[in-house]
Amino acid sequence: MTCRICNAPSEEILDLGLTPPANSLLDHPTDVQPSFPLVLELCTACHNVQLRDCMSETELYRNYLYVTPKSSMLTSHYKYLYGYLEASGYINSESFVVEVGSNIGLFLSYIKLKVARVLGIDPAENICKMAIDAGIDTVCDFFSTASALEIKRQYGVPDIIIARHCFAHNSDPHVLMRGVTELLSNSGYLVIENAYVLNTIENNEFDQIYHEHMFYYSIRSMTALLQGHGFGLVDILISLIHGGSIIFVAKRIEHIEKINRSVAQYLAREQLFLDRQAFKHFAAKAYDIRQQLQDLLKQLLDDDKTVYTYGATAKGNTLLNFMGITCNEIPLCVDSTEIKQGKYLPKSNIKIISEKDGLSNPPDYFLLTAWNYKDEIINKVRESGNYHSKFIIPFPFVHIV
Numbered sequence: 001m002t003c004r005i006c007n008a009p010s011e012e013i014l015d016l017g018l019t020p021p022a023n024s025l026l027d028h029p030t031d032v033q034p035s036f037p038l039v040l041e042l043c044t045a046c047h048n049v050q051l052r053d054c055m056s057e058t059e060l061y062r063n064y065l066y067v068t069p070k071s072s073m074l075t076s077h078y079k080y081l082y083g084y085l086e087a088s089g090y091i092n093s094e095s096f097v098v099e100v101g102s103n104i105g106l107f108l109s110y111i112k113l114k115v116a117r118v119l120g121i122d123p124a125e126n127i128c129k130m131a132i133d134a135g136i137d138t139v140c141d142f143f144s145t146a147s148a149l150e151i152k153r154q155y156g157v158p159d160i161i162i163a164r165h166c167f168a169h170n171s172d173p174h175v176l177m178r179g180v181t182e183l184l185s186n187s188g189y190l191v192i193e194n195a196y197v198l199n200t201i202e203n204n205e206f207d208q209i210y211h212e213h214m215f216y217y218s219i220r221s222m223t224a225l226l227q228g229h230g231f232g233l234v235d236i237l238i239s240l241i242h243g244g245s246i247i248f249v250a251k252r253i254e255h256i257e258k259i260n261r262s263v264a265q266y267l268a269r270e271q272l273f274l275d276r277q278a279f280k281h282f283a284a285k286a287y288d289i290r291q292q293l294q295d296l297l298k299q300l301l302d303d304d305k306t307v308y309t310y311g312a313t314a315k316g317n318t319l320l321n322f323m324g325i326t327c328n329e330i331p332l333c334v335d336s337t338e339i340k341q342g343k344y345l346p347k348s349n350i351k352i353i354s355e356k357d358g359l360s361n362p363p364d365y366f367l368l369t370a371w372n373y374k375d376e377i378i379n380k381v382r383e384s385g386n387y388h389s390k391f392i393i394p395f396p397f398v399h400i401v
C-alpha cells in the first residue's frame with residue numbers, strides 16, 4: 001500500500017488477523033462483534049510504520065471507554081514532563097497551553113496552577129463531560145483546521161500545543177498538523193508524545209498494535225511529517241511510560257534558534273537499530289510469545305489453577321485475540337475503570353470486574369494485560385494482603401512474578 005505520511009510504497013511487516021476494535025467493550029457477550037484486519041506496514045522511504053486498514057475516527061472515539069487511570073506512575077510522568085519542558089524554556093507561568101486528545105483532563109489538572117491558562121480538546125462526548133465536571137475547560141471536537149480556527153477565535157493563540165498519545169490515533173496526521181499550523185503562535189512549541197516504535201520493537205510489544213494505533217512513530221517518520229508542514233524537531237525526550245514513549249518537541253523551522261543534541265543522539269541510535277531485520281525479528285517474536293503463553297496457560301489450567309487478566313486494556317485485547325484465548329480459559333478481567341466494569345472484552349467475552357471484587361476472590365495467576373503498570377499493580381495487590389496470586393508478564397519475554 002502507500003505511506004500516509006510521504007506517499008512512498010509500504011511493505012507488510014505483520015498480520016495479526018481479523019480483530020474487533022480494542023475498546024469496543026460489549027454490554028452482553030451475545031452482542032454482534034464486527035472484526036477488521038490488523039496489518040502493520042513499513043514505508044520504504046520515510047520508515048513510517050502504519051496500520052494498513054484504518055477505521056473511521058468517529059466510530060472509534062465519539063463514545064469512548066478509555067479513561068486515563070489514576071496512577072502514581074502517570075503522576076510522576078506528568079511531573080517529569082512538565083519539569084523538563086519548564087527547565088528547557090518551552091513552557092512557563094505565562095503560557096497558554098492547549099492539549100489535543102486531553103481525555104478527562106488529568107495532565108491539564110496537573111499543570112493548571114503552574115501556567116497561565118489551559119484548554120483541552122477531545123472528540124469523545126462522554127469523556128469531555130468528565131473533564132469539564134473536573135474543572136478543565138474542554139472543547140468537544142476532533143482537532144483539525146476548522147476546530148483550530150474556532151479555538152483561535154474563542155480562546156486566542158496558544159504558546160504551546162501538547163498532544164499526548166493521539167497523533168497515532170488519526171488515519172491522516174496531516175489533518176492534525178494543519179490544525180497546529182493554523183493555531184500555534186509563530187514562535188510556539190509543539191510537543192507530541194507517543195509510544196516509540198524502537199521500544200515497541202525492542203520489547204516485542206506486538207500488543208501495541210490495534211485499530212486506534214494507526215501510526216508507530218520513529219524519529220525519521222516524525223521528521224518527515226513535521227517537515228511537510230514547515231516544522232522541525234528541537235528536542236527529544238524518552239520516557240518509560242506506556243512501555244517506552246518518545247516526546248518530540250518541535251517548532252516552525254524559521255523560528256528554530258537552537259536544536260538540543262538529544263535529536264542527533266537519538267537519531268543515530270535509531271538508525272543503528274531500527275532496520276528491516278529488526279522488524280522481521282519483531283514479527284517472529286510475536287509468534288514465539290503467543291506459543292509460550294498458550295503453552296503456559298494450558299499447563300496452568302491442566303493443573304486446575306485459576307487465571308484472570310488484570311487490566312481491560314486496548315493492548316490486552318490484541319494479545320488475547322491473537323492468542324485465541326476466551327472466557328472458557330480466563331473467566332474474568334479486573335479493571336479500576338468504572339465505565340468498563342460489567343462489560344465484556346470483545347471476542348474473548350471475558351467479563352470485567354472491579355479491583356475490589358477481583359481482590360476479594362483472587363485467582364492463582366493474573367495475566368498482566370496492563371503490564372505497563374506492573375510495579376504499581378503488583379504493589380496494590382500485595383498491599384491488599386494477597387501474597388498468593390502470581391503475575392504472568394508477557395513482555396519483553398514471558399515470565400512469572
Ligand code: JHZ
Nearest residue numbers: 066069071165212311312313314315335336337370373
Ligand atoms: P493503559 C490506552 O491503551 C488507549 P490501553 C489509547 N489508545 C492509548 O494510546 C494508550 O492508552 C496510551 C486499568 N488499571 O493505560 C485502567 C487498573 O485496573 O495501559 C485501564 O483500563 N488498575 C488511548 O488501554 C488499564 O488498566 C491500576 O492500578 O492499553 C490501563 O490501560 C492501573 C494503574 C490501571 O492503556
